[in-house]
Amino acid sequence: MIKYIYIFLALVLLSSCGEKSKNQFEFIGWTAESQEIHDIEDFIAIPNSNLQNSDGEFLSLGYSDSSFWIRIVLTEAQKNSDNLILSLSNPMLNEIEVYNADGVLLKKMGRVNVVDEDFNSLFNFADISGDNSLTYNLMVRSFGNVNVPISLLSDKKEYLTLDERNLVFGIYFGIVLAMFFYNLFLWVSTKDSLYGLYITYIFFVGVTQGILGGYVDALLWPNSVFLKEYGFYVSTALVNIVGIFYSLSFLKIKVFNKNFYKIGVSIIVVYVFILLTFLFDFGIGQLKFRFLQVFLGIVPFYLLFISSYSLSRGYRPAKFFLISWSLLICSMIIFLLGDLNILPNSFFTSYVFTFGSVFEALLLSFALADKINILKKEKEKEQAERLIVLAENEQLVREQNSMLEEKVKIRTDELEQALRNLQNTQSQLVNQEKMASLGQLTAGIAHEINNPINFVSSNIMPLKRDIKDIMEVIEFYRTTGAKEFTPESQKEAKQLEEDLELEYVLDEVDQLLKGMDDGAKRTVEIVKGLRLFSRVDEQDMKKVDVHDGINSTIILLNSTMPTKIRIVRDFGELPLVECLAGKINQVFMNIINNAVHALADHVDTIADPIIELRTRSLGDFVSIEISDNGPGMPDHVKQRIFEPFFTTKAVGKGTGLGLSIVYSIIENHKGTLEVITEEGQGTTFKITLPIYQSSQRYE
Structure with missing residues (x-):
């Protein structure tokens, strides 16, 4: 397929040789704007002999941000033509001003001055009836390499009318929009990021072609001089950034060769820098245009190379990429040859790049669709292989069943033993924390009880001795009182003992002391038992x-x-x-x-x-x-x-x-x-x- 594309390109070039028209003007001369020449009055005063004469209709004026002044002289026959039109077919000319021989402004054209009904840079001499002069002056201004293709058209067949041009671009934008919304639907359905990159790419491609045709300038930013002057360059940089990133992702270059992937990322970084130079003035002047033109020539061949490389690695969808970039490069070469006046200016050379971009978008969409088909076939193949494997496994299972049954009993015994071990471990785990907590609790209780019990136990014996001493004193008083007290005092003492039940109190005190002693000993035994039992949490x-x-x-x-x-x-x-x-x-x-x-x-x-x-x-x-x-x-x-x-x-x-x-x-x-x-x-x-x-x- 690629071979036939290049053969087609060679046939186009061969068939176009010799058809280029010769200089139609009596005289074409030009000069650049300078300190001596900066307006129409200064230019009119310069004689033709002091201007740089051109033998052809295509003026390559070089790189400059300055204006250029051009003088054309018609023949008598051309002037008397009924439908003579001056065409400057370079869409990148920002400003074009047409003056008569006396310096009167006849018309403003170009990107900055585009309006709804004037997309072409065409000047009809019929609009200035009554002017018999054969000399006209032009001022053109653009950025980068300023090329001015000047031609005279006398037949409507030589150019497209507004309706015809609208029809051509209507077909183009219809195809682009159809691809955009179709793949947008697929993106929403599949959530595949490649579809998102694709619709972003064709969006910027459509915007770029719309800027070249003048539609975007007239409809979206009719009053923005900055966007009219730089919109094409900004959109071109964005197209290349998104296109390269989309190509790297789709062709799986990072998987196949990381070095080629890094080259692509480096080109993206350069384009980002170029984009910033257009958005923000870094003071590099014409360098940004030269950078852009250089990489516009490098990128298609890089994409062509990685498409071929990916295809050589067996990635079938890459063939659509290879065909699409080959077509785009062919259309770009034909467009540039026509722009450089190597090929004649015709409908084919004027719109070949536009339709080349359409076919590129279609083929890239086919590549995405082919990827889906490949994935579907791979899935079906994988399912068939799985069925074969399942059948083989089923046969293997049947063959091994007898062997497995022989091992079931041994394995069952092992599992039962493992189950018993697991149950034992489970029961130990269930009670480990409980017993550890119980040990700590009982140890704490034993410790806390032990202190007051020790206090009680240690005080019982001294209390017994003290009470015994008190009993000796009471007994002494009772004996002495019986001898020395008066009868009245003895009677009162006897009455007091009866009221207090002294004998019972003395017996009760003795029983209480004995009970306290027994209780303390009993409590000491319990505490000792708690302290012994509380060692449940010991691990040594x-x-x-x-x-x-x-x-x-x-x-x-x-x-x-x-x-x-x-x-x-x-x-x-x-x-x-x-x-x-x-x-x-x-x-x-x-x-x-x-x-x-x-x-x-x-x-x-x-x-x-x-x-x-x-x-x-x-x-x-x-x-x-x-x-x-x-x-x-x-x-x-x-x-x-x-x-x-x-x-x-x-x-x-x-x-x-x-x-x-x-x-x-x-x-x-x-x-x-x-x-x-x-x-x-x-x-x-x-x-x-x-x-x-x-x-x-x-x-």
Whole structure:
């Protein structure tokens, strides 16, 4: 496709050679504005011989912001033509003023002076009937490279009328608007940023062509001289900025080659700088126009290169980019050749760039549509591949089912063991914080109670001695009074003793002191039990007396234990056992508490409810047995008592975690826990603990 485009361009150039018209004027001369020549009066005074003579109708006046003065001389035949029109077909000429030989202003044209009905730079000599002069003077002003194509038109077929021109641009803008709104709809529907970049690009392309045609100047900013002079350059810079960024994103240049991507970003930065030079005067003059023209020549070939590169990497939508930029470059070259008077000025050369931009926008839209088709095909291909893979997987699953079934039993056992471990861990986690808080609470209570109890205990003995001394004094008074008091005084003393019930008071004081002493001793035992039990939050192994733990547990359970239940202790000689004291106390608490509940529920049916505690030394181990003569347990209950959350108690009276925690604690201490029970024969829990938890027995 690209090959045929370039062949077409070559044929256009070959067919255009030799058709260029010769100089139609009797004389064309020009000079630049200077200190000596700055208005029409100064220019009229200059003879033709002092002007720079031009053999052709195309004047290339160079780079300048200044005005240029041009003098043309018609022939007699041209002057007598019925429909002679002077055309200056460069749309970039900002100001054109036409004067007669006497310096009278006949017409103002150009970008700054564009109005609704005058889009072309055309001057009809029929509008100045009665003027027999053959000499006319022109003032032109523009920016950058000032090119002035001057031609005489005598046939309407040689130029477009206003209606014809409106029709041409109406078709152009219709296509652009159709592409804009179609892709705007796609952008809103798909949320793809590429569509947003595309509609931004074709918007600025349409604005640029509208500025070239004069429509935007006349309709949007008819009174803004700045926008009329610089609007084309600003829109051109914006077109290139958005176009390059869109091309980089669409062609995936950043993915394929980061160096090429960086070049594109650098060109965008240069265009941003050029845009700022037009918006803000940086004092660089003509350099901004030269920069713009240089990069206008570089950018199409860069885009052509990255399109070819992306296509070579297998990205199919890049072919539409390649074709669109090739067409745009061809149309740009033809337009520039016509602008430079290398090709003749015709409808084709005048509007080839406009329609080249239309085809470019269409092809870029096709590229986006092709991208959607590619994605659709890739998705369908991916779905087909997935179906094949699913079928293969299904066959593989059927083949492996037999193998998996053989492993199910082993895996099930492993899962059951993991479940038990998880349940044990869960139960430990549930109670860890609770037991730690309980340990801190009981330790605090024991500490706070211990201080006043110590005070009471330490004061009871001195109080007994003091009261004994007082009793000796009272006895002395009673003995002495009986001998020395008068009968009246003795009678009064006797009456006072009877009123005060002295004998009863003395007996009561003795009983009170005894009760206080017993209560203080009892409280000291309870505090000691609390302090022993409060070690549930200890995390370090220590050597402890197991009997102390059992006794402290019984003390704490006394308040909840029916008085009918007897506790029988059968303690042997035990060494100190290395363990977590608080955890072991928790074991005693749970097992003894369960025994109490079992007996309490049947206290009326059991003649002598007993809880027996036996301890024995077994070499490197110690044995603790906790027995009750309660109802016992059936086999199906016995098998599940260590499962987390299993309980035979009523709702709200048990969590089913106690014995599960007990089992975990004994297991963590490398001990054993055995349950001996029969229905109606009571229950015995036998605990075996190693004396040493570490390998170093003697430290």
